[in-house]
Ligand SMILES: Nc1ncnc2c1ncn2[C@@H]1O[C@H](COP(=O)(O)OP(=O)(O)O)[C@@H](O)[C@H]1O
């Protein structure tokens with residue numbers, strides 16, 4: 558190999574050495590430009606540690622989670638740093654862990670972000686629930702660690718490098734429960750590090766989340782003597798102003814708050830975001846129904862108006878994206894009962910009226926003699942006969 562010539566064209570002088578890890582390729586400017594034409598314009602930097610970079614983790618989350626940019630970013634960075642920490646030899650500078658507190662209304666994606674995160678990770682991951690820990694008087698903490706241990710294939714050393722998400726953490730606040738403080742103390746021990754179910758919990762990354770309803774009033778009281786109106790302010794922005802003192806006033810013990818130093822807010826999802834959730838992600842609800850119908854050789858279509866109505870109704874339920882499935886299941890039930898038994902059915906179109914008035918969908922048949930059962934829920938005028 559000529560030391561100075563480009564390895565690709567073997568004509569020009571090489572100007573750049575790339576991919577040192579996979580055996581040094583030296584290339585010339587012309588070949589670099591040519592490669593850029595066929596490759597992505599900007600190559601992602603491959604992490605020197607061989608770990609998924611924060612942007613790779615976020616890109617994975619983006620495939621499933623609509624909006625909530627702050628949360629996706631913060632979690633991606635925290636997980637990346639967690640990987641680094643558990644790979645570290647422990648010599649010299651000690652890398653401390655930064656547990657995360659996620660604040661956002663119900664159905665905004667707190668649990669969802671974490672469960673989608675689990676799919677991308679090769680560290681054990683489990684989800685716990687503060688309300689069940691509370692009702693067990695703290696005993697469920699052990700169950701949660703056992704679940705992590707199971708996710709680690711029973712290997713305590715592997716479990717010690719895991720990540721745990723604890724849902725509904727705000728329900729441990731004093732305003733909700735008299736025994737909440739005690740459970741916070743018990744959880745604190747777990748987060749700080751103790752041996753539970755044979756697992757040293759000191760290195761486990763904890764992400765905790767809750768709705769923290771009315772936390773904005775605590776902040777408003779502090780900043781403006783209660784005269785600040787936060788209406789219309791994005792939660793992700795508001796949370797940037799939260800102090801440990803606010804959380805203490807809310808009813809969390811200071812030691813606990815001190816152990817989850819990163820705060821991130823998730824916003825209430827508006828109608829457009831809810832429509833996106835129905836249609837855009839890899840496993841979007843509308844796509845799931847389409848797939849189920851396709852398995853019976855029936856094409857399923859939702860009109861834009863129908864999707865908008867589902868989103869509007871979900872917003873009225875005040876349960877965030879969680880309401881979408883409830884509404885869909887309810888409105889799709891009848892047609893899902895009848896459609897599979899009708900061999901002539903070719904296409905079902907869900908219109909806005911199906912959502913608002915529980916009207917019949919539009920059915921397209923291959924033949925002129927539809928199943929009498931199906932005909933019952935089919936207004937005659939809507940039938941389009943393809944013979
Ligand atoms: N931002 C989002 N993007 C996509 N789907 C979402 C989002 N937020 C919520 N969902 C959907 O709504 C469901 C309930 O959300 P969840 O994460 O459990 O809410 P919570 O914030 O109360 O923990 C999820 O399982 C998911 O299907």
Ligand SMILES: [Mg+2]
Pocket residue numbers: 667668669724725
């Ligand atoms: Mg949740």
